[in-house]
Amino acid sequence: MGIELSLNDGDLISGTLDVLVLKALSWGPKHGYGIGRWIGESTDATVAVEEGALYPALHRMERRGWLESKWGKTELGRRAKFYGLTPRGHKQLIAQTKRWHSYSQAVSLLLDRPSA
Amino acid sequence: MGIELSLNDGDLISGTLDVLVLKALSWGPKHGYGIGRWIGESTDATVAVEEGALYPALHRMERRGWLESKWGKTELGRRAKFYGLTPRGHKQLIAQTKRWHSYSQAVSLLLDRPSA
């Protein structure tokens, strides 16, 4: 009765969250909760971001100087922390996007080969 | 003088190794060392598999019943452990390939949106 341990639908592929967050902010600041929603909606829930992954990621990226934050108010009048891209964050977005494309293309090509 | 911590070129994206190994074996058994070589060559070194990641992955996958192994000899006459896909491994290959495609497509679409 082995437990089937593998990647569940919706689960993140580790390491892809950062670039998604950076992209989310490339149109201007967003608050954390909204970033999570945005990623889920923009991928039709193919990518689901747990809050336990999201908030540490935001703090991490701020610590690295990719993001900066300030408290503000949402459209609904609620208190929220807004994150924006720093210049270094923008550079990261470029670099990680490039990296993602070459990596994912390489993997996809490989997986698309007819096997047998 | 901050250390630039991010994904280096060649580094694996965590969680993508399994499906690559499964694919490598979809044409028939290979030995561990050869699997690593094959992935590197097939992706023009875009994906580099460290041995410290590869061997634990093989053991893990065998433990899960996706692979089975037996000792044999390479073309060069060397002793090596050959891994082959089990039926469950084949099912995993199908499932994880599908998962990869939907995930990577979703991420790529998102990243391809013009930002600003």
Add this chain to the structure above:
DNA sequence: TTCGACACCTTGACAGCTTAGGTATGCATC
């Protein structure tokens, strides 16, 4: 007043990768 959505957060456990070692064999070269 109770519930759900919004919005933030942390902690513990765990998986998987990197780095850095290690063993052993066979072949070629000095």
Add this chain to the structure above:
DNA sequence: GATGCATACCTAAGCTGTCAAGGTGTCGAA
């Protein structure tokens, strides 16, 4: 015959990132 390199296997420590599961507080609607 020693030395080095490629082949071929392996492990351990340390780190990072994710998940699961909890928590706080506010607001509006029922």
